[in-house]
Amino acid sequence: MKSAVVLLPGLNRDRDMIAALTRISGQPPATVWETDTAIPDVDLIVIPGGFSYGDYLRCGAIAARMPALRAVAEKAAQGVMVIGVCNGFQILVEAGLLPGALMRNTSLKFVCREVKLEVANANTAFTRNYRPGQIIRCPVAHHDGNYFADAETLARLEGNGQVVFRYAEGTNPNGSINDIAGIVNDKGNVLGMMPHPENLIEAAHGGTDGRALFESALGIAA
Amino acid sequence: MTISNTRPITPELIAAHGLKPDEYQRILDLIGREPTFTELGIFSAMWNEHCSYKSSKKWLRTLPTKGDVVIQGPGENAGVVDIGDGDCVVFKMESHNHPSYIEPYQGAATGVGGILRDVFTMGARPIAAMNALRFGEPDHPKTRHLVAGVVSGVGGYGNSFGVPTVGGEVNFDARYNGNILVNAFAAGLAKTDGIFLSEAKGVGLPVVYLGAKTGRDGVGGATMASAEFDDSIEEKRPTVQVGDPFTEKCLLEACLELMASGAVIAIQDMGAAGLTCSAVEMGAKGDLGIELDLDKVPVREEHMSAYEMMLSESQERMLMVLRPEKERQAEAIFTKWGLDFAIVGKTTDDLRFRILHQGDEVANLPIKELGDQAPEYDRPWVEPAKPAALAESDVPQADIADSLLTMLGGPDLSSRRWVWEQYDTMIQGNSLQRPGGDAGVVRIDGHESKALAFSSDVTPRYCEADPYEGGKQAVAECWRNLTATGALPLAATDNLNFGNPERPEIMGQFVHAIKGIGEACRELNFPIVSGNVSLYNETNGQGILPTPTIGGVGLLGDWRKMVRIGFAAEGEPILLVGAAQNWGTHLGQSIYLRDVHGRTDGPPPPVDLAHEKRVGDHVRALIVSGIVTACHDLSDGGLAVGLAEMAMASGIGAAIDTPSADPIPAFFGEDQGRYLLTLSIRPDSAEWEALRAEQQKLGVAAALIGTTGGAELKLGQAHAISVEKLVTTHESWFPRFMGT
Numbered sequence: 026m027k028s029a030v031v032l033l034p035g036l037n038r039d040r041d042m043i044a045a046l047t048r049i050s051g052q053p054p055a056t057v058w059e060t061d062t063a064i065p066d067v068d069l070i071v072i073p074g075g076f077s078y079g080d081y082l083r084c085g086a087i088a089a090r091m092p093a094l095r096a097v098a099e100k101a102a103q104g105v106m107v108i109g110v111c112n113g114f115q116i117l118v119e120a121g122l123l124p125g126a127l128m129r130n131t132s133l134k135f136v137c138r139e140v141k142l143e144v145a146n147a148n149t150a151f152t153r154n155y156r157p158g159q160i161i162r163c164p165v166a167h168h169d170g171n172y173f174a175d176a177e178t179l180a181r182l183e184g185n186g187q188v189v190f191r192y193a194e195g196t197n198p199n200g201s202i203n204d205i206a207g208i209v210n211d212k213g214n215v216l217g218m219m220p221h222p223e224n225l226i227e228a229a230h231g232g233t234d235g236r237a238l239f240e241s242a243l244g245i246a247a
Numbered sequence: 248m249t250i251s252n253t254r255p256i257t258p259e260l261i262a263a264h265g266l267k268p269d270e271y272q273r274i275l276d277l278i279g280r281e282p283t284f285t286e287l288g289i290f291s292a293m294w295n296e297h298c299s300y301k302s303s304k305k306w307l308r309t310l311p312t313k314g315d316v317v318i319q320g321p322g323e324n325a326g327v328v329d330i331g332d333g334d335c336v337v338f339k340m341e342s343h344n345h346p347s348y349i350e351p352y353q354g355a356a357t358g359v360g361g362i363l364r365d366v367f368t369m370g371a372r373p374i375a376a377m378n379a380l381r382f383g384e385p386d387h388p389k390t391r392h393l394v395a396g397v398v399s400g401v402g403g404y405g406n407s408f409g410v411p412t413v414g415g416e417v418n419f420d421a422r423y424n425g426n427i428l429v430n431a432f433a434a435g436l437a438k439t440d441g442i443f444l445s446e447a448k449g450v451g452l453p454v455v456y457l458g459a460k461t462g463r464d465g466v467g468g469a470t471m472a473s474a475e476f477d478d479s480i481e482e483k484r485p486t487v488q489v490g491d492p493f494t495e496k497c498l499l500e501a502c503l504e505l506m507a508s509g510a511v512i513a514i515q516d517m518g519a520a521g522l523t524c525s526a527v528e529m530g531a532k533g534d535l536g537i538e539l540d541l542d543k544v545p546v547r548e549e550h551m552s553a554y555e556m557m558l559s560e561s562q563e564r565m566l567m568v569l570r571p572e573k574e575r576q577a578e579a580i581f582t583k584w585g586l587d588f589a590i591v592g593k594t595t596d597d598l599r600f601r602i603l604h605q606g607d608e609v610a611n612l613p614i615k616e617l618g619d620q621a622p623e624y625d626r627p628w629v630e631p632a633k634p635a636a637l638a639e640s641d642v643p644q645a646d647i648a649d650s651l652l653t654m655l656g657g658p659d660l661s662s663r664r665w666v667w668e669q670y671d672t673m674i675q676g677n678s679l680q681r682p683g684g685d686a687g688v689v690r691i692d693g694h695e696s697k698a699l700a701f702s703s704d705v706t707p708r709y710c711e712a713d714p715y716e717g718g719k720q721a722v723a724e725c726w727r728n729l730t731a732t733g734a735l736p737l738a739a740t741d742n743l744n745f746g747n748p749e750r751p752e753i754m755g756q757f758v759h760a761i762k763g764i765g766e767a768c769r770e771l772n773f774p775i776v777s778g779n780v781s782l783y784n785e786t787n788g789q790g791i792l793p794t795p796t797i798g799g800v801g802l803l804g805d806w807r808k809m810v811r812i813g814f815a816a817e818g819e820p821i822l823l824v825g826a827a828q829n830w831g832t833h834l835g836q837s838i839y840l841r842d843v844h845g846r847t848d849g850p851p852p853p854v855d856l857a858h859e860k861r862v863g864d865h866v867r868a869l870i871v872s873g874i875v876t877a878c879h880d881l882s883d884g885g886l887a888v889g890l891a892e893m894a895m896a897s898g899i900g901a902a903i904d905t906p907s908a909d910p911i912p913a914f915f916g917e918d919q920g921r922y923l924l925t926l927s928i929r930p931d932s933a934e935w936e937a938l939r940a941e942q943q944k945l946g947v948a949a950a951l952i953g954t955t956g957g958a959e960l961k962l963g964q965a966h967a968i969s970v971e972k973l974v975t976t977h978e979s980w981f982p983r984f985m986g987t
Contacts, residue, residue, distance in 0.1 A: 034493070034496070034497050034500075034584060034585060035407070035493045035496055035497070037407070037408070037409025037496060037674060038409070038674060040675065040676075041674065041675060041676040044676060045676070075407075075409065076406075076407040076492070076493060076496075078493065079407065079491065079492070079493025079494075080407070080493075081493070132987065134399070134669050134987075135399075135402050135403070135406055135669045135670075135671070136668055136669070137406075137667075137668055137669070137670060137671045137672055137673060138668050164673050166406070166671045166673060166674065168406075221673070223676065224673050224674075224676050229676075229677070229679060229690055229806070230676065
């Protein structure tokens with residue numbers, strides 16, 4: 026399966042994401058620049074983490090209005106899988122592809138550490154290589170990862186199984202409501218998550234718990 | 248508001264520029280007339296301590312700066328060291344002390360930004376950062392505010408730029424109450440045939456301004472950083488620069504793209520004294536004149552005078568000399584990244600530094616003399632007094648276990664997790680060892696097995712008691728920390744923070760610290776390839792502790808053989824390598840004396856450099872051989888603290904034998920050149936016998952002092968402490984102190 030990575034000024038985990046996709050799929054992903062209006066024919070589009078446009082105005086707000094994101098939205102509407110990690114998640118929310126909002130961490134500080142995630146729904150295109158309820162390790166590194174949605178949206182997300190990852194074992198690093206770490210849209214083809222699975226995919230990272238996410242999305246058997 | 252270039256030059260104006268009367272006379276002699284106001288500003292920027300090293304140059308020349316692997320020593324934006332396979336590591340450490348005290352967030356942030364720029368200006372992509380921070384005593388009313396601001400500023404810039412922070416130091420001492428230290432280190436990776444320098448080449452070539460626009464921020468910053476603080480400090484806030492890591496990240500990508508295109512002849516970042524310093528350096532190094540037309544400089548404020556533009560320290564700016572035929576291609580790259588690109592001048596053959604503004608020539612100075620003929624001083628210094636040795640019988644007693652907990656739960660030895668969890672330590676996906684160990688280790692991207700280790704070290708209380716031994720110890724500890732991961736130390740950068748050099752006792756500290764650093768670097772084959780001097784670190788006449796921070800880089804041939812500090816498994820033998828028969832002996836200047844008994848007397852532990860090298864080389868060879876399962880060097884707090892740190896890092900406890908002599912110096916002495924190792928071989932095995940025979944032959948002392956295992960740390964006859972209790976004690980001080 027083919028993938029593409031969206032590049033925007035200020036993103037800084039793009040190289041990590043490209044390395045992960047290359048290592049796992051065996052081929053480097055295509056890249057899409059901020060001003061590109063079309064995205065090549067791929068099965069998976071990834072928006073990596075970082076500080077696009079300096080996080081100015083609001084995290085992800087400027088990025089969400091760039092031509093590349095309009096192209097991502099078109100692809101998503103056609104059913105192409107999209108993953109947004111960290112700033113990528115914030116951008117998907119700002120672009121209206123995912124519900125809710127990501128607010129400043131309750132500690133008001135940037136936080137970089139390893140947390141535990143519960144695979145709350147293993148029945149998605151992104152998580153099918155995990156076991157239901159599996160607890161995995163995963164790093165986080167963000168300042169604005171405190172997920173919030175109004176009661177109605179939250180009930181819908183929970184009811185539809187759209188909450189895919191939850192911070193587990195008391196490791197919620199940012200105050201997210203219902204310990205939400207990652208969600209999918211109602212069609213199930215757009216995933217947003219704050220933690221960084223791309224930083225835990227090989228021995229040098231000290232673990233490979235993040236690998237199954239990309240293998241699931243890329244259609245690689247566990 | 249426009250400041251006229253014809254403003255009269257009064258003695259008050261000269262003094263306000265930090266120029267002494269004899270220095271002003273030198274200017275008059277050099278140019279044969281009274282300088283214009285802009286020219287006075289230029290001289291002040293080039294001749295201040297921060298830019299000219301006028302008090303330190305004489306002594307810096309004595310440092311060893313060459314070696315088999317050194318490609319570029321001091322004098323460029325950063326040092327360059329060969330790491331084989333056509334790759335090199337580019338690194339430097341630099342202070343941002345004064346700005347960080349005045350405005351902690353922006354001061355620290357732009358300190359990080361400045362050092363990152365130094366590294367990528369040379370053509371390297373930054374791969375690791377560290378920062379050595381010294382704050383005043385915890386109870387001082389400003390300390391919390393400064394810690395919060397500095398840590399947040401370091402993180403705010405580095406995290407956004409996208410470089411992992413893999414190490415550093417945080418210490419507290421009352422002597423930094425009025426003058427904190429923020430020393431930022433950065434390292435980058437480049438190809439040995441892709442290094443860019445600041446020396447301009449070719450007459451009539453375009454001088455190009457790149458990056459962010461020029462504003463009034465930071466005007467006179469370098470001059471401020473070269474003066475002592477007094478009570479008027481709040482007035483100096485406008486001299487602190489404001490950072491924009493987003494622009495810097497774009498500047499990095501644009502510069503690397505531009506360099507790859509072959510357009511760049513010379514490049515210099517605009518750091519201290521901005522446009523002035525960068526242009527003068529490019530011209531003077533290349534034996535060329537430079538002519539700048541300030542009307543072409545991109546500005547973000549209106550009506551800026553020539554003086555302000557020449558002295559602005561606005562961040563994220565670069566000056567380059569480009570190949571004219573590549574101009575259009577270069578401009579396209581910068582436009583793509585949303586950055587300014589402007590041709591602001593040209594190189595000339597007249598060795599003059601000419602500044603044009605609104606049709607007038609506002610400065611016309613000899614370019615070589617601006618840099619080369621800056622004043623240089625051989626400042627008087629006095630021999631530092633040596634503290635008396637402690638009497639042999641002077642071994643104050645205390646409960647071993649309780650003392651260990653006191654030290655681990657105190658300001659200096661407690662966990663820095665509160666700090667480093669605010670830094671992105673994992674970005675780039677190559678961090679093999681993150682903060683909390685002996686050194687940060689980063690895999691070399693694109694290489695199967697190689698990695699680089701980084702450590703930053705100095706023990707200021709040792710330097711205060713004996714600057715010469717303290718200087719040696721700073722180098723030795725850095726070398727030791729790198730060695731403890733299995734890395735071969737390659738080279739170092741120094742960041743020399745001292746008080747007012749016009750005071751002979753401070754100059755004496757400086758001279759002796761340099762002597763100690765030089766000797767240690769020579770003996771350990773650990774040359775200094777870059778560095779920075781920060782003097783006048785005092786407030787109202789009170790100097791800081793002498794703090795020559797050493798940032799070292801080491802190379803691991805195969806990171807799969809790298810070791811960490813945490814005990815790796817139960818039931819493994821613990822070997823103390825490099826220690827005297829009684830394990831430890833030296834209590835002078837120890838954390839034990841200070842934190843448990845409130846004493847700060849005695850000499851610091853001496854460093855025997857031949858011993859240091861012999862032991863370190865042996866430990867490294869053992870790690871490379873694959874039999875070492877964990878390794879930790881001993882430093883602050885001695886053996887007891889070292890053991891506790893190994894236990895806390897993994898959760899595995901240990902039972903330690905009873906020392907043969909007084910357990911206090913054995914467990915808390917800070918003797919140098921010691922390592923703790925755990926091994927995968929058993930003490931009754933043939934390999935063990937062979938190892939002991941080899942150690943005997945090498946003259947390396949090694950004692951089997953105990954075994955790993957269980958959930959407690961038991962030090963001889965002392966009561967056992969659960970590892971959980973150690974962790975809780977160790978982790979709780981910082982969050983409690985910061986109130987979070």
